[in-house]
Amino acid sequence: MKYLLLLTASLLCAQAPGDWLHFQGNQQGHRHSALKQINKANVARLKPAWTMQIDKTDKFETSPIARDGVLFISEPPSDVTAIESRSGKVLWRYKRVLPDNVPFCCGKVNRGVAILGDLIFIGTLDAHLVALDASTGNVVWDVVVADYKKGYSSTVAPLIVKDKVIIGSAGGEFGVKGYLAAYEAKTGKEAWRLWTVPSEGDKATETWLGDSYKYGSATTWMTGSYDPDLNTIYWGTGNPGPDWKDDKRAGDNLYSNSLLAIDADSGKMKWYFQFTPHDVHDWDSAQVPVLVDEMWNGKMRKLVLFANRNAFYYVLDRTTGEYLLGKQYVRQNWAQPELDGKGRPTRLPNTFPTANGTTVYPNSPGATNFQAPSYSPSTKLHYVMTRDEGGVFYTGDDTYKEGSWYLAGRFVSKPGEEATGAIKAIEPKTGKSKWEYPMSSPSWSGVLSTAGGLVFSATADGDMIALDDTTGKLLWRYPMGGRAFANPISYVAADGKQHIAIACGHALFSFSIE
């Protein structure tokens, strides 16, 4: 009953400063908390407040939503759990029964839910969008976003934009036709859908050989960002299909591996910027776009920062899409180190996959991947979890068949080398790192910065760490004892204490100062 009252109260209250209401904390993709109860002076006293175990063995990639004393998380594959955020006690669970043989790429995972008013939204592995009652977990509506039998699935945390739920799709390894879709939050009615590969008659089909665009993928499997002033959504797209053998899809393959700027009301594309034209290494541009307003060459500009999987760091003008900066930030050997004047890479010879294998840096998982970055308005640094690893890329033969794998090749890690990584604190003005915190093996965890002057993340082996946001010095750590594939958040619980929460192994950990 106590929890019901708490939940009822939460529905009536406006946003409290200790809430975490979007995948990235805000719509601008910052993953930065304004809370500073936990700070450089006291972080050494940070301790686990509670641990909540789940009974699943798939990778636990959720990033919680926090509102008025309740955390809302997804559990693999497509379940939702509400948790009292001071104690870690479960309030309700929504368990989704999935059809047999749902095709999926890289684990039965989900990266989080979205919240608006009294509804919680989850995209499911069978490519539905489901709205749940936030106080009961009951299904309010459930709509089919795409046909999972064609290879579509949703693992992405939706983004709330005004009265709409924006949802993307995975399926880039099944030759699907990528899209980004908007649904009316109250009713589940589709408001618009933007296809991320062209349709017959579109000029962009000329960037694909023959009708290869029909299986072009360019999926939208990581959460994008939103600028209310420009009423524009920014969303990254994934690889063209098939991933590795490219002879059947000659051309730039629009709009794969791109950042799309989309009118939030109509769903029309305002501009695009393609980071990796004609990708052959599966370097999805499925990273979180970070929106900041900063001085650029003496003039205040609206920028979008993008640390890309292809090993280049980009700054664009987010009003126009103009390319402002591109800088190599992780080891690579596939392109000239300098991009051309429009930000297009110049490929080096002998870097395409072959039947006998071609060694390329970075490996297919890239320089960064779905590890969410953070941006601190006080340090003006963009914190990115990076990977340093070579790969050997092979071509193979695949013919498109609906709902089946469409890869035409494979990759292996470069033999004889151990992959490493680092958290890099990148200065957007130069693309250079102010500091780097090395990882003995590359981590799949994202980064949270806080007004307490801290950067939180987890190592690949599950050590939760806190770094000084200006120097990268390690200030605190706690071994969680599992593999980390998730992104930390911060919130204030019912007792008024700031907490840091992260999923690791098969448990959700929440830390606070005693």
Place this chain on the structure above:
Amino acid sequence: MRFTILSLWIAVAVSAQVKAPSDEASIRAGHTLYQFHCAFCHGKGDDGMAANLVTPNLVHAPTDSSLVNIIRNGIPGSDMPPALGMSDEEMLQVAGYVRTLGRTAPASIAGNAANGKALYAGKGGCAGCHMVQGAGGRMGPDLTQIGAMRSPSNLRTSIVDPSASIVGGWTMVHMTLKSGAKLNGIRLNEDNFYISLRDGKGKMQTVAKADATKIDRDITKSSMPNYEKVFTSDEMTDLIAYLFSLRGAM
């Protein structure tokens, strides 16, 4: 208890459903898939750097269900990765093909295994580092089932060129500590903060990396010496015959 029984029932039901196909079309399809996904490490089945598949009893995959499970998920902690890009049906086809390898007659192998056993214990000093049936050292892989896992040619390569393929989990680490002490051992674990080693005497130690001034890892170099010149050609054949005879618990 109810849930335990229910889970067990489901497990039985699922495993009963998993049966690798044996029809010609499936085997042919499985062979094509095998060439692309598996042959890089397993070769033709008995001449690759990975486990020998030309054996009626696969150590990690006694049933079709466990074989498909390994193809699907890999073997955690080993170099066997999960399959990427195969449907359930295709994994079954691969399993069907792999089972045909096990039905071929076991390789008849030259050499005298009894002599090989004596060389293993004596001239080779192999037991100093390797264990068989619980007896021996711990500085290299346990060889109790090595004959079921490796082909004769693969065994020969490992003896004459140990660095040709290094089994995951056997990286030798050399550390110098701030105290000046030096540590050498097989790496049991490493993260951002600690390295755990087992030294030549079997002693396990965990050291904070912050306490080390130097850490070298033999990523591409096996700690095993080259034994090519230790044995005559006939002795090598006998030793391989002995190793190939090691098929698990007595």
